[in-house]
Amino acid sequence: MRRIVIAGAGFGGLEAVTHLERMFRRDRDVDLLLLSDQNYLLFTPLLPQIASSYTDPRHIVQAVREIRGRKNFRFRRETVLAVDAPNRRLAVDSGSIDYDALILAPGSRTEFFNTPGAREYCWDYKSLQQAVELRERIIDLCEHADHTTDAAARRVLLTFVVIGGGYTGIELVTEMRDFLFGYAAKKYRGIDASEIRLIVLEALPDILRGIGPKLAAHARKRLHVTGIEVRTSTRVTRVQEGSVEINGNEILKAGAIIWTAGVRASELIESLPGQHDRIGRAVVNAQLQLEGHSEVFVIGDSAAAINAQEAPRVAPVAIEQGRVAARNIRHLWRSEPLESYEYASKGMLVSLGMNYAVVQIAGIQVSGYFAWLFWNAVHLYKLVGLKKQVQVAGDWLLGIIFPRDSAIVRQPRRCKLCEAVGRTPTGPGSSASAYRTASGSDI
Ligand SMILES: Cc1cc2nc3c(=O)[nH]c(=O)nc-3n(C[C@H](O)[C@H](O)[C@H](O)COP(=O)(O)OP(=O)(O)OC[C@H]3O[C@@H](n4cnc5c(N)ncnc54)[C@H](O)[C@@H]3O)c2cc1C
Numbered sequence: 225m226r227r228i229v230i231a232g233a234g235f236g237g238l239e240a241v242t243h244l245e246r247m248f249r250r251d252r253d254v255d256l257l258l259l260s261d262q263n264y265l266l267f268t269p270l271l272p273q274i275a276s277s278y279t280d281p282r283h284i285v286q287a288v289r290e291i292r293g294r295k296n297f298r299f300r301r302e303t304v305l306a307v308d309a310p311n312r313r314l315a316v317d318s319g320s321i322d323y324d325a326l327i328l329a330p331g332s333r334t335e336f337f338n339t340p341g342a343r344e345y346c347w348d349y350k351s352l353q354q355a356v357e358l359r360e361r362i363i364d365l366c367e368h369a370d371h372t373t374d375a376a377a378r379r380v381l382l383t384f385v386v387i388g389g390g391y392t393g394i395e396l397v398t399e400m401r402d403f404l405f406g407y408a409a410k411k412y413r414g415i416d417a418s419e420i421r422l423i424v425l426e427a428l429p430d431i432l433r434g435i436g437p438k439l440a441a442h443a444r445k446r447l448h449v450t451g452i453e454v455r456t457s458t459r460v461t462r463v464q465e466g467s468v469e470i471n472g473n474e475i476l477k478a479g480a481i482i483w484t485a486g487v488r489a490s491e492l493i494e495s496l497p498g499q500h501d502r503i504g505r506a507v508v509n510a511q512l513q514l515e516g517h518s519e520v521f522v523i524g525d526s527a528a529a530i531n532a533q534e535a536p537r538v539a540p541v542a543i544e545q546g547r548v549a550a551r552n553i554r555h556l557w558r559s560e561p562l563e564s565y566e567y568a569s570k571g572m573l574v575s576l577g578m579n580y581a582v583v584q585i586a587g588i589q590v591s592g593y594f595a596w597l598f599w600n601a602v603h604l605y606k607l608v609g610l611k612k613q614v615q616v617a618g619d620w621l622l623g624i625i626f627p628r629d630s631a632i633v634r635q636p637r638r639c640k641l642c643e644a645v646g647r648t649p650t651g652p653g654s655s656a657s658a659y660r661t662a663s664g665s666d667i
Contacts (some may be wrong), residue, residue, distance in 0.1 A: 225255050228319060228553060229314060231304045231492075232329035233260035233288050233308045236524030236542030240327045243550035245295045250330075259316065263288050266352055268539070269603055270616065271394070271407065272575075274355035275365075276399035277407075277628040281356050281616035288609045289517075304330065304492055309517045325519045325553045328493065329508075332525035332537065334516035335488035335503060336649060341463035345484035346387065358482065365479040367632075370392065382420045385468055387460050388431065388485030389426030391574050394443065395486060397424055398577030405451060406578070407628040423453045425460055425470065427485070432452055434536055435572050435582065439589045440462040443574065443582050446591070460485075487537060493526045497595045501528040510564035512549050518556065521549035535567035537611070539606075573599045594611035 230241045230249075232317075234441050241258045248254040264285040273279040288299050306315040314321045334350055336342040364386070367379040384404075386397045399419075401422055409417035424431065424447070431454060432440040447454050455470075462469035468476045469524070489504035498515040499507035505528040507516060512529060514520040524542030528534075535541045546567045555562045571585030581587070581596040590598070600620065607613050 225253055226324040226545075226557075227257060227322065228254040228325045229323040230256070230258045230326070230327045230329065230332060231301070232524075232526075233262065233265060234257055234329060234524065235265070235539040235540065236290060236546040237327065237329035238265055238288070239546030240329065240523065240542045240550045241297050242291075242295065243547050244553065245297050247550065247554050251395075253536055257321070258288065258299045259302045259304055259314075259321070260288065260298055260299075261358065262304040263299075263303065265291060265608060267607055267612075268350075269606070271349070271352070271355050272395040272399040272410075273619075274352070275362060275396060276357045276403035277359060277630065278399065278402070278623045279616055279619045281352055283612060283619055284607075285352060286612055288434060289665045290611075291608055306492070306494060307520070309497060309514070309520055312519065321520075324327055325556070326521065327546070327549050327553075328416035328496075328520065328522045328526060329524045329542065330526055331514050332487040332491050332503075332505075333490055334483060334598060335486035336483065339463060341462055343461070345463045345465050346481050348607075349392065350487075351472070351482055356634070358480070359633055360548070361480055361602060362403065363630050363632050365409045365414050366404075366415060366630070368410040369419075369479075372571070373417075374663055376652065379419050379421070380466070381479040382415065382478070382479045383423070385423045385476060385481045387425050387468070387476040387481065387483045389428070389431030389454065389456065390484060391572070393424060394432060395427075395575050396449070396482065396569075396577065397422055398447070398580075401450060401452055402577045403628055404663075411627065411630065414647065418563070419455070422451065423455065423476070424460045425468070426456045427459045429457050432454065432574060432582075435574065435584055436589055439582050439584055439591065442519065442591055443576060446576055446582075448543075489526050497523075508567075511552055511562040512565055513552070520551075521552065523549050526551055527566055529567075533567050540568065540570045550607050563632075573602060575599050 230237045244256055264287050267284045270284040274281050302316040304314050312323050334348045345559045348354050350621055356401055364382045369378045372378045384400055386393045404420045405417055409415055432438050432443055432597040444454055459471055460468055461472045466477055468481055493506050496506050505526055506522040507523045508514055509529045509530055512521045512523055514522055523545035525537045545565055548563050573583050575581045577592050579596050581599040582591040583595040583598055604613055
């Protein structure tokens with residue numbers, strides 16, 4: 225019996241295992257084992273909609289056992305701790321697992337670029353749990369702002385800073401705008417729309433890198449007219465509880481500071497032998513194999529493939545690489561020539577909140593309402609399973625007809641900012657210095 229292990233049930237890992245299953249379905253000599261620390265696939269393109277209460281968190285995840293259905297592979301919820309490549313063995317939570325071929329697809333984690341205080345005081349936005357926590361933080365800030373009589377304190381509570389002007393940061397800030405201006409400013413009687421401030425800080429001269437400069441400029445204009453401040457060529461040099469230091473000299477106070485500025489390979493990938501790129505990804509050849517270990521493939525956000533063009537860290541790349549790695553295992557075992565992965569852009573779709581998107585596909589650039597409808601159709605189609613498609617379509621329809629939901633359902637964590645105006649709220653890092661408003665009073 226030969227065993228193929230796939231580590232990580234994200235976009236790349238799931239595509240690889242389903243592809244392998246189709247190829248080896250009739251081969252009783254092959255054991256397919258999928259390992260992942262989460263037992264679901266998270267549909268990250270809809271994660272920004274959790275923060276704005278537009279989509280229900282459970283609707284954007286699909287359990288691996290549902291995806292598997294009657295397919296012939298095993299799944300174990302395990303964290304892979306280390307790869308012993310020379311002995312073809314994985315160290316996992318519950319012991320060790322041997323393999324004959326391995327596909328590593330553990331995704332990425334957030335990179336804070338050693339910015340002082342960023343890890344402690346910024347909201348990270350990569351997992352479902354973080355999305356749910358941020359949603360509740362936003363609502364909790366509104367709850368406190370609603371009954372705060374100090375106008376300066378209220379303005380700080382209602383200031384939201386998103387660090388990073390990539391597609392994640394831009395989609396997130398536009399969702400937050402929809403919730404804050406479209407719902408909070410109407411339902412919270414103590415909040416005036418003019419007090420809400422949404423700011424994007426981007427270190428590069430432009431937002432939405434990867435999209436054409438004309439479309440990026442158009443998106444920026446749209447953000448501006450809908451009340452979002454975008455500051456480019458702006459470097460965050462320090463983060464403290466409730467404040468961001470910009471370019472080493474300006475302090476911006478805020479109720480929530482969200483970091484979407486960079487990603488890095490997981491610790492598992494960084495511990496692999498061989499070369500790594502500047503963000504820790506394993507450098508693999510064009511066939512996606514790890515140097516010196518032809519039976520180990522690395523795909524998706526974890527891989528830096530040696531190709532003519534660097535592939536962006538997006539789901540279609542992980543999916544395509546999952547297919548190539550799966551086929552290359554079969555080629556390897558049949559002593560056939562291996563396939564190379566070549567990046568070909570499938571276009572870029574960025575939602576700018578309700579009713580507006582920018583889309584770039586096959587050289588065509590479109591923006592506006594029809595681009596937004598197209599964005600919705602594509603993402604609905606890409607969701608795995610009819611049940612999830614119906615649930616998300618239902619959420620979107622209800623979101624158009626009814627107001628958003630602002631119930632806080634978890635016990636909030638402590639944070640000084642909101643405690644100062646009343647009750648116990650949510651937030652990372654709660655033990656830093658007291659807050660000072662623009663007028664100098666502690667809040
Ligand atoms: C907020 C957000 C929005 C995004 N929006 C888009 C978008 O609109 N379009 C797009 O194309 N891309 C988008 N992306 C990027 C996209 O999600 C990634 O490029 C894609 O998920 C990478 O796929 P992957 O298979 O490499 O990793 P992932 O899909 O991240 O899967 C990795 C899996 O491995 C598991 N894992 C991690 N470490 C271990 C371990 N040690 N042991 C076992 N299991 C482990 C993880 O839990 C996860 O299940 C977005 C990402 C984020 C965070």
